[in-house]
């Protein structure tokens with residue numbers, strides 16, 4: 001058995017026991033694939049981790065950057081109270097359309113809003129609306145802009161908020177200091193920004209699983 005097959009099987013085993021029989025999430029993945037979206041949503045165990053983090057956080061407001069078909073959105077929004085709010089930013093109108101249908105089927109359309117456009121255009125507009133500080137920000141879009149997204153996340157959060165960044169390992173490419181790949185450079189800059197920022201305390205965790213060898217960075221906003 002290949003190592004990655006084993007990682008898949010272990011994800012399957014954990015999912016079967018810890019987040020079983022979830023028709024709404026299965027349907028979201030099925031319809032995303034049918035619409036031709038890439039299969040790059042977080043894995044089921046990762047999705048459940050996002051939900052648990054938001055619950056531990058007692059989150060009432062969540063910002064997501066990078067919606068795709070709304071799979072991670074649904075996990076996160078399930079942590080919110082009925083009067084909570086999740087705003088998800090997505091560049092592709094097609095992805096946003098698929099996500100909007102998936103979110104409605106999950107019964108979460110009253111608390112979730114998907115905004116179409118490049119996140120770096122949407123974020124200043126969002127800031128102009130003076131939203132309540134977000135309790136959790138999930139960054140999972142174009143990795144080249146990760147340092148800008150961390151910067152915006154800081155502006156849109158307050159003490160105690162949690163920032164999560166997906167795909168910070170990418171098969172280990174993150175350690176290549178000479179890399180000219182925009183995603184690697186963006187992620188390295190984001191990690192280094194978290195490390196040196198006086199208002200952030202962070203870590204990063206390597207993961208294996210159905211999505212290969214990758215990982216999350218986590219950063220807590222300090223006073």
Ligand code: SAH
Nearest residue numbers: 041042066068071072090091118119141142
């Ligand atoms: N969070 C999703 C996966 C997101 S995949 C999940 O786990 O289910 C990355 C998404 O970011 C894609 O849908 C892509 O269209 C979007 N994206 C890429 N560049 C972007 C940008 N500049 N602004 C907003 N979204 C962007």
Ligand code: DHB
Nearest residue numbers: 040041042140141166167
């Ligand atoms: C890929 C995976 C992701 O989680 C993502 O956000 C973007 C791309 C990928 O495997 O290519």
Ligand code: MG
Nearest residue numbers: 040140166167
């Ligand atoms: Mg991702």
